[in-house]
Amino acid sequence: MYESTRGNLSGQSASQAIALGMVPSGGLFVPATFPTLDWQELRGLAYREVAKRVMMPYLTDFSESTLDEIISIYSEKTFDGPNPAPLVSVGNFGVLELWHGPTSAFKDMALQVLPDLLKVSLKQIDLDAEVLILVATSGDTGKAALEGFKNREGMHIVVFYPDGGVSHVQERQMTTTEGANTHVMAVKGNFDQCQAAVKKMFASESLKARLWEKRLVFSSANSINWGRLLPQIVYYFWAYLQAVEQGKVNPGAAVNVVVPTGNFGNLLAAYYAKRMGLPIAKIVCASNKNNVLANFFATGEYQSQRDFFQTISPSMDILVSSNFERFLYEMSGRNADSIKEWYNPKNQGSFKVDPLTLQNCQDVVYAGWADEEETLATIARSFKMYRYVFDPHTAVGVKVYEDYYAESRDQRFTIIASTASPFKFAPSVLIGLEGIPEKPRDEWQALEDLSRLTGWPIPSGLQSLDKKKARRVELYSAAGIEEALLKLFA
Ligand SMILES: *Cc1c(COP(=O)(O)O)cnc(C)c1O
Secondary structure (H helix, E strand, C coil): EEEEECCCCHHHHHHHHHHHCCCCCCCCCCCCCCCCCCEEEEECCCCCCCHHHHHHHHHHCHHHHHHHHHHCCCCCCCCCCCCCEEEECCEEEEEEECCCCCCCCCCCHHHHEEEEEEHHHHHCCCCCCCEEEECCCCCCHHHHHHHCCCCCCCEEEEEECCCCCCCCHHHHHHCCCCCCCEEEEEECCHHHHHHHHHHHHHHHHHHHHHCCCCCCEEEEEECCCHHHHHHHHHHHHHHHHHHCCCCCCCHHHHHEEEEEEEHHHHHHHHHHHHCCCCCCCEEEEEEECCHHHHHHHHHHHHECCCCCCCCCCHHHHHCCCHHHHHHHHHHHCCCHHHHHHHHHHHHCCCCECCCHHHHHHHHHEEECCCCHHHHHHHHHHHHHCCCCCCCCCHHEEEEEEEHHHHHHHHCCEEEEECCEEEEHHHHHHHHHCCCCCCCCCCHHHHHHHHHHHHCCCCHHHHHHHCCCCCCCCCEEEEHHHHHHHHHCCC
């Protein structure tokens, strides 16, 4: 059963949690308890079998055969190769490549599954309506969600991205999506403003009423949806199993996990895996120049009223880290009153936690951040040392891990969650590898150049993207998207 982080709802089934996305009166759904799972029992299983064992205890209102069908997506057809998330040895750490799905970022790992989880959930709660998925994206979620939901019966998806806040490749990926039920809109402002505008629509009773007249209900594909988080727990078990298999860790020994972080969904999944009994020691939270989380772990003060920076790791350009609320819920000893107080809108996204909660946070997580220069230098250094190219998000993780290691001399085997293919951010990666070019490089040329330099093939989803037909995207002000949405479904 699922309950709200703010104490205003409990005893909800998985279907209800997934169908609703977030608690209607505010708060996020969390499992009432964490089932334990012995990783030893998973040895030798294929990814989808591991997925089944991890997800089943959380989906008590789903039948086994339904879940079997849902996770059959983790096949060679959807992910390139039989292993959807290979653990690759780089230097003395393991890189968990989470970007072998159709859109070359880790979001596919969950967004290929979410539409089916949602479809079944809606059926189970007997809702006689079609679903309207709204997504605010800093770049990667948008395309992964469009791919996951395109041409799904009874479902419509509208993706909102900050104008100029995503890379050309990301934008092009979104605007070339096929499917009669997919829509893309650009919004003036940065990602936080875009996300706030979308959240406002979710909360608008009048908008909900008007859409209900058309038999449409909202749902969310953002990582606040439990159906997004759950599939992400799986790959931490998978990573550990591979590390044991490869002889990198002694069976049962704890590993560290490094997560390039934005909305805190990926990191939270690692923490949930730990709670389920997976031997994880430290979780390293890596931020870019938008270092609100690193500051929090140092001081206990979450201060989101600050300058926003557009960086070369745009999917981490986030100041309001949505899933952090779920983490604080656990760290405060599930104190819904504290959560309600901290997240009271009158605080405008800034609050300070009590010393005990902060101590608990610091025990679980080491947090750090890397600026742009450090990120580029890490890409260059890693390529020189290991002939391995990190994308800018993962490079932030590598740098923060190096800082952690220098401070702690922690010898444990460490797994770095690699969140995107370097090809998705080729121009920035090439600046790291070769310096700033004399004239700005064309994004498409950059893909070819990176392929030539590394000998790595361009991921199939990014090939000939520049030649595909793109749809025209309208630009709206944050205040104007509600009307645009209504017009779309008039
Ligand atoms: C979304 C994303 C992140 C941040 O993940 P969260 O779960 O939001 O913390 C990091 N890197 C890449 C490439 C992403 O697409």
